[in-house]
Amino acid sequence: MHIPDGYLSPQTYVPFYAFIVPYLAIASNKVKKTLRSRHVPLLALGAAFSFVIMMFNVPIPGGTTGHAVGGVIVAILLGPWAASIAVSIALIVQALLFGDGGITAIGANCFNMGVVIPFAGYYIYKLIAGASEITSPRRWVAGAIAGYLGINIAAVLAGIEFGIQPLIAIAPDGHPLYAPYPLSVAVPAMAGEHLMLFGFVEALVTALVIKYLQKADNELLTIYGGAK
């Protein structure tokens, strides 16, 4: 889901930059109100975890690869605003140091993976977990569903961002200037592979961490509005 340089037209990537810069400033202010300096090691762990989990490419045999983002579990632990910051730091470092995701696409990638995944995931988790006990199986089931749906919503949005490019910019010779496939190809491709496989990877990662923390130290599941 890391959109590279060249796939998005300036008409697309500039607005995403214009959104993400003030968004991250607002997120920083929200985090200042909800987290304390003692939570910083966990925030750093969340950002580093998101980075490493994205390196675990899972193959569709003979097809494409994809991976989890880890944005849902970080949102459940530290809140969606903090998760936005953590995932965005990981994405910016991925683009700059490792060429994974374009420099021009940082705004769009941070939006898809750093805003949509944490917010969709967090609120789906909250809705399903409800007022259940912190050790209840309902919590990790909620995490699994939130992980699955969160990454799929982001995949559809990324598909739309790819798919609108041929509508925006065509070269004089009739070829698309940027991402070449139309909405009718890009959206089913991005949605299909995440519905079929990569969504389950995000679900598994989210559920496993919740299950581990329920056993090891369930207080960590109550940092951000988790305690009822």
Add this chain to the structure above:
Amino acid sequence: MSKNISTVKKMWIGLGVLALFSPIGIILPDKFKAGSAWGEWSPEEIEKMLGYVPQGLKKLGELWNAPFPDYDFKGWESMGISMQSLGYIASAVIGIAVIAGITMLLGKVGLKD
């Protein structure tokens, strides 16, 4: 609180183990003959798929030369999967250090005790 600290420490160790096993993320796709992620093709791959490279894509695609392209040392990509795995682990370690460092710094500066 001290329990929280030891849990977070354990999770850092877990993250280190994940970094060591990260080459699974290139070995499995290799074994199952899976290509790039959808929409993340190189210009060469696009040329094969379409018969041309979109002009804007070609131009913008050359914008940035990352120091560790594709989580590998430059020039190691032709050295086989075992060397690439080493580059991959090194990239994981470098990435974790840089990301954790930036987050710790921002957090310590920005968040109250």
